[in-house]
Amino acid sequence: MSKYNFLEHLLFPPTYLNQKKLRTKLKGKTVLITGASYGIGEKLAYLLSEIELHLILVARTEEKLLMIKKDIEKRAAKVSIYPADLRNSDELEDLLAFIHQLPAGIDVFVSNAGISIKRSIYDSLDRFHDFTRTMAINYFAPVQLLLSLIPLLKKNEGHIITISTVNALLIPLPFWAAYQASKSAFDIWFQSVAPELNAMGIATTSIYLPLVKTRMILPTPEYQKMPAMFPHHVGKIICKSMYTKKKRVIPWWIIFGQWASLMFRGAWEFVIPRILKKRRKDSSHV
Numbered sequence: 001m002s003k004y005n006f007l008e009h010l011l012f013p014p015t016y017l018n019q020k021k022l023r024t025k026l027k028g029k030t031v032l033i034t035g036a037s038y039g040i041g042e043k044l045a046y047l048l049s050e051i052e053l054h055l056i057l058v059a060r061t062e063e064k065l066l067m068i069k070k071d072i073e074k075r076a077a078k079v080s081i082y083p084a085d086l087r088n089s090d091e092l093e094d095l096l097a098f099i100h101q102l103p104a105g106i107d108v109f110v111s112n113a114g115i116s117i118k119r120s121i122y123d124s125l126d127r128f129h130d131f132t133r134t135m136a137i138n139y140f141a142p143v144q145l146l147l148s149l150i151p152l153l154k155k156n157e158g159h160i161i162t163i164s165t166v167n168a169l170l171i172p173l174p175f176w177a178a179y180q181a182s183k184s185a186f187d188i189w190f191q192s193v194a195p196e197l198n199a200m201g202i203a204t205t206s207i208y209l210p211l212v213k214t215r216m217i218l219p220t221p222e223y224q225k226m227p228a229m230f231p232h233h234v235g236k237i238i239c240k241s242m243y244t245k246k247k248r249v250i251p252w253w254i255i256f257g258q259w260a261s262l263m264f265r266g267a268w269e270f271v272i273p274r275i276l277k278k279r280r281k282d283s284s285h286v
Contacts, residue, residue, distance in 0.1 A: 032109045117178045119178070143189060169208060205246060
């Protein structure tokens, strides 16, 4: 596994994972993970693989899910895979039917599936589908899943863990309208219903992540040199939340970003349009 550079070590300090507590909390439980074929979801599945539990792995790529299942079942965990595109309502309904027929229901739901799009609004004028498909996977799919799964989670006094972004806590950035709007929509929805869920005996955790080294950032070349977390590290953070049941997990430095977002918003709104205008003018001359 690759190592963090000096700056990344400062931004993303190590996460200590108490394997005994994790094993005690999850032994015999059923854990559902969406977006499980690559990146964070895949690493999380492997981190849980040495525990005697039932993993339900959901993703679009059946071939990759089969490979993960074959590998993990050499270990302690039992694995069920369910290939599904959560943007497809029929496939989502079929997934829910599969989950509801499980004798023991589910105990932990990790809402990890997501999609990211970086594109200027000028280049999006004829791409309304970018916004609908982003909302479909980042907002509508987890909402629909939870509306159906809440009774199962209530029965088992379960735990919902959502994978969010630090962007939902900071001033919005240009070019990320589709992504930020969809992630913020689900974050606000989840924060709104969390007290009701907690009153039912369902634990809730929101994990706010910075940049993560996954396939999602590959289309953006400038991100290759920016500080970013490794999926394995994120997986450990998710695992730790399964026994701490902490409601919000955020980077230690986010308070400074929030302070800057509040204090310098006026300056930001003054400067950024001028920078973007100059950039567009320069590119038109190339």
